[in-house]
Amino acid sequence: MSCVPVVDHSGICANCGKHESDIIKLKNCTACRFVKYCGVDCQRAHRKQHKKACRRRVAELKDEQLYSQGRERPEGDFCSICTLPIPLPMSDLSVVNACCMKRICKGCSVAAQLRGMDDCPFCRTPFPDTDADVLAMIQARVAKKDPAAINYLGEKYFHGRLGLQKDMQRVIELYNEAAELGSTNALFNFGNLYYLGDGVEKNTAKGVEFYEKAAMRGHVVSRHNLGISEVQKGNYDRAVRHLLISAKMGFKDSLETMKQLFMTGQATKAQYAEALKGYQDAVEEMKSHDRDEAKRLGY
Incomplete structure (x- = not known):
């Protein structure tokens, strides 16, 4: 039997042609979700014929997600004060304060300074005086499972800043935890690590996978x-x-x-x-x- 994709509502087994009924319940191919089978035996019997079309359809579904998702910038790309999207590259045109881990655009930061505010414009916490104080603030946010803070601490370990020694094992641990808690920046950082081979063995395919995950989040x-x-x-x-x-x-x-x-x-x-x-x-x-x-x- 030829491997012709069966539309989802047809209710026909792609291998034996049986129609779905009260007695026969069909299940979609778990990979492409494009054809149906009446049982495992039919799915196995049809696998050789279906493999090529299945892989093609899986690739199509992946592309549909890749190019349709992440077309808007995420909430973290907006200034916490003026709520406007921050110009790119954000690292040059905004600041992140360790007290609250909120990203603030340079416009709002400078405006606060010109008004005589010498503390955080968002949470009004006094700015820390030393690297040790900054690190303590970050670690306090990390203890509260703040994904932005966890990723931020990972970046400090990566660059060996705030008095920390560069520690790639710790970097990966922190990026992984931040990613699991929803940090898109951690996914991007993982992408850089593997795509560039920066501190880890180079693996461009793995780097692309992380870039794709981050891109689909904006x-x-x-x-x-x-x-x-x-x-x-x-x-x-x-x-x-x-x-x-x-x-x-x-x-x-x-x-x-x-x-x-x-x-x-x-x-x-x-x-x-x-x-x-x-x-x-x-x-x-x-x-x-x-x-x-x-x-x-x-x-």
């Missing part, structure tokens, strides 16, 4: 990195699909890469125009008077 740089990975493989159609998403989320590097692909004939004029318009719209959404003032003052 992590912009992970999405961009997936695009770059596809460019390096020569998969330009897939690269453009990723880069369009990250450019529209306001990442200039993605727009620049789209421009290069357009100039070399790997992306169309329409695709580059779409990326440019989306990028400009995202940048406009991130503007504020306080951010402009911070930039004017050199912050």
Whole structure:
């Protein structure tokens, strides 16, 4: 019997052709969910015929998720005070205070300073004086199972900061715990570790898996990195699909890469125009008077 995908509502066993009834209950192929079987024996008998179509359908389902999810920036990408999305790269244009682990854009941070506030603009906790005090604040948040704090502490161990010795075993433990608690940044950090071989044995495939998980949660740089990975493989159609998403989320590097692909004939004029318009719209959404003032003052 040929392996022709059976639509989900047909109620026919893909191997023997039996129809579903009150007596015969069919179950979907657990991988592709595209064909049905009346039992394990039929599924096994049909496996050789179905394998190729099954793998193709699984890949299609994965792509549907990969390109449809994570097209909006997550809550953590928005300033905790003005609630606007933070310009990219966020590490250059925002601060995270150890007291509350809230990310605050440079505009709101500078505005608070200009108003004479010398404590955290979000929770009003006085700023710590020493690295030891900063570390104590982070560890207090870690003890409360704050995923942002756990990931943040992992980053400090990775770079050997705040008086900590670089410890890759501890880094992986913390990133893993943070990821399990929902930290998208921890997934991105894992992606960097394996894709670049930075402190661990290089494994680009594993790195891509972590980038994909982070990208589907809206992590912009992970999405961009997936695009770059596809460019390096020569998969330009897939690269453009990723880069369009990250450019529209306001990442200039993605727009620049789209421009290069357009100039070399790997992306169309329409695709580059779409990326440019989306990028400009995202940048406009991130503007504020306080951010402009911070930039004017050199912050």
